[in-house]
Amino acid sequence: MSADPKALYQEVILDHNRKPRNYGELDHPSHHAEGVNPLCGDHIHVALDLKGDSVERIAFHGESCAICKASASMMTVAVKGKSAIEAKTLIHEFVDMATGRIAAKDSPHIGRLAVFSGISELPMRVKCAILPWHTLQAAFNAEPSASTEAEADPMHTPLGDA
Amino acid sequence: MNNTSAVTMPPAFNVARVRADFPILGLTVAGKPLVYLDNAASSQMPQPVIDRLVRYQSTEHANIHRAVHYLSETATAAYEAARTRLQRFINAREAREVIFTSGTTEGINLVAHGWGRQNIRAGDEIILTVLEHHSNIVPWQMLALEKGAILRVVPINDAGELLVDEYEALFNERTRLVSVGHVSNALGSINPVKQMIAFAHARGVPVLVDGAQAAPHLAVDVQDLDCDFYAFSGHKMCGPTGIGVLYGRAALLEAMQPFKGGGDMIHTVTFEKTTYAPIPNKFEAGTPPIAAAIGLGAAVDYLSSIGMPAIAAHEHELLRYATEHLSALPGVRLMGTAKDKAAVLSFAVQGIHPHDMGTLLNQEGVAVRTGHHCAQPLMVRLGVVATSRASFAFYNTLADVDALVAGIRSVQKVFA
Numbered sequence: 001m002s003a004d005p006k007a008l009y010q011e012v013i014l015d016h017n018r019k020p021r022n023y024g025e026l027d028h029p030s031h032h033a034e035g036v037n038p039l040c041g042d043h044i045h046v047a048l049d050l051k052g053d054s055v056e057r058i059a060f061h062g063e064s065c066a067i068c069k070a071s072a073s074m075m076t077v078a079v080k081g082k083s084a085i086e087a088k089t090l091i092h093e094f095v096d097m098a099t100g101r102i103a104a105k106d107s108p109h110i111g112r113l114a115v116f117s118g119i120s121e122l123p124m125r126v127k128c129a130i131l132p133w134h135t136l137q138a139a140f141n142a143e144p145s146a147s148t149e150a151e152a153d154p155m156h157t158p159l160g161d162a
Numbered sequence: 163m164n165n166t167s168a169v170t171m172p173p174a175f176n177v178a179r180v181r182a183d184f185p186i187l188g189l190t191v192a193g194k195p196l197v198y199l200d201n202a203a204s205s206q207m208p209q210p211v212i213d214r215l216v217r218y219q220s221t222e223h224a225n226i227h228r229a230v231h232y233l234s235e236t237a238t239a240a241y242e243a244a245r246t247r248l249q250r251f252i253n254a255r256e257a258r259e260v261i262f263t264s265g266t267t268e269g270i271n272l273v274a275h276g277w278g279r280q281n282i283r284a285g286d287e288i289i290l291t292v293l294e295h296h297s298n299i300v301p302w303q304m305l306a307l308e309k310g311a312i313l314r315v316v317p318i319n320d321a322g323e324l325l326v327d328e329y330e331a332l333f334n335e336r337t338r339l340v341s342v343g344h345v346s347n348a349l350g351s352i353n354p355v356k357q358m359i360a361f362a363h364a365r366g367v368p369v370l371v372d373g374a375q376a377a378p379h380l381a382v383d384v385q386d387l388d389c390d391f392y393a394f395s396g397h398k399m400c401g402p403t404g405i406g407v408l409y410g411r412a413a414l415l416e417a418m419q420p421f422k423g424g425g426d427m428i429h430t431v432t433f434e435k436t437t438y439a440p441i442p443n444k445f446e447a448g449t450p451p452i453a454a455a456i457g458l459g460a461a462v463d464y465l466s467s468i469g470m471p472a473i474a475a476h477e478h479e480l481l482r483y484a485t486e487h488l489s490a491l492p493g494v495r496l497m498g499t500a501k502d503k504a505a506v507l508s509f510a511v512q513g514i515h516p517h518d519m520g521t522l523l524n525q526e527g528v529a530v531r532t533g534h535h536c537a538q539p540l541m542v543r544l545g546v547v548a549t550s551r552a553s554f555a556f557y558n559t560l561a562d563v564d565a566l567v568a569g570i571r572s573v574q575k576v577f578a
Binding site for chain 2: 009014039040043124125
């Protein structure tokens with residue numbers, strides 16, 4: 001992946017933007033959080049149902065750019081059916097990859113989400129890609145809201161079991 | 163410059179010659195010539211201003227108003243000469259009515275603290291407009307919270323024009339201040355501030371004008387406007403960042419409390435009591451950004467050498483051309499179509515979020531701003547969370563507009 005934005009806006013991301021998977025609301029979710037990027041206005045909701053320790057249902061909705069929407073869509077696909085611990089591990093791997101802390105090839109669980117690896121070279125857009133993941137983290141933490149700004153960011157808190 | 167060929171301007175304004183003064187406009191971005199259309203956020207700096215800053219730092223720098231040595235006297239003279247240049251630029255009556263601030267935001271905060279805390283009481287009302295930048299909302303909100311005052315907001319029509327009848331209807335016996343932007347940063351609407359000031363003054367209400375988006379584009383005459391305060395920023399008008407001006411009517415400034423305490427704003431200090439320096443020093447505590455103020459003086463000299471009427475005329479032509487060509491693009495909606503408008507185009511493109519538009523236009527070398535433009539209440543009024551915004555300066559060309567239009571088409575192909 002290069003820093004070329006056109007490479008980032010490749011077909012898989014555009015496809016998830018056009019046809020987001022698991023888009024909508026869940027009735028009576030066990031976990032829910034709302035995420036905002038106050039500086040750009042991205043705003044999404046993530047809801048999920050844990051059955052035992054497994055993510056049985058997950059959905060998102062909101063208003064955001066293509067990067068955020070595709071990231072949310074692919075996130076829901078990636079964590080559905082996974083255990084909470086596996087999902088939290090993936091959250092950290094994705095955020096580390098998107099922020100350039102680790103390479104996609106060194107992220108054992110990242111899979112198709114590697115299409116976002118180029119985002120780390122567009123610092124102004126990193127928050128767009130990671131907002132859904134921060135919001136999912138907030139939902140797991142039973143926090144009502146997430147933001148990619150300072151203290152409101154649930155990624156600033158220790159994960160404990162991840 | 164190779165992207166000025168489409169320009170057909172009157173001979174009085176030679177955009178190619180102007181562009182040659184701006185070294186940054188020769189850059190390439192993503193392998194393409196830079197097309198800089200984010201001037202409402204910050205304009206670029208011409209060589210004469212850069213040279214003036216270099217000369218100051220190389221041969222004149224010292225602290226001001228204190229020492230008796232050569233460099234301090236030289237720096238002091240240059241700083242105060244800059245004040246006089248700014249006085250002439252906005253036609254203030256006296257140089258002491260020109261306060262150097264860090265920018266528009268500080269100017270407004272200065273009035274909120276220095277005038278507002280003295281004069282606003284519980285139940286008093288402050289009139290703003292829905293077009294305001296956050297800088298002209300938040301200081302008043304903070305003051306209102308502290309004092310128990312109330313903010314009243316003038317609405318707009320769908321073209322982005324203030325509803326003057328509604329403005330007039332907001333006045334009552336509790337109205338204490340009007341604070342209004344001269345030009346909307348997000349839509350470019352030029353507000354009828356002279357008319358609004360006359361109406362307010364007839365009711366004994368002072369008016370602050372946020373001129374951040376007007377001073378770089380229009381000839382501003384504070385005496386003709388008859389405003390009480392006028393705030394603007396250097397970096398939006400070819401000057402440095404970290405410097406701006408608050409114009410204030412001398413009598414008002416003299417009656418106000420200082421905003422910040424410290425060196426250079428005092429007359430005498432004992433542990434029992436401090437007496438303050440006369441204006442403008444009363445409002446310039448601490449060592450100011452001396453180089454930036456001198457640079458701003460050079461910037462207004464530069465703008466004046468071109469002529470604000472010539473600048474306004476060229477930008478008007480850019481606006482006309484850009485409006486015509488963006489309106490013709492399928493799926494593009496212009497937001498803000500006021501009859502009286504500065505060269506700012508806010509637009510939405512069907513199916514494409516502004517942030518994706520901004521990132522992909524950058525790949526074409528085109529710099530636009532995307533987001534809420536620090537005008538979130540206005541975005542709510544428009545029913546959007548963000549827009550893309552192309553904002554022009556006098557050094558932009560019709561070819562820049564062509565590059566924007568081609569860029570939008572190219573982004574639309576990505577999302578097709």
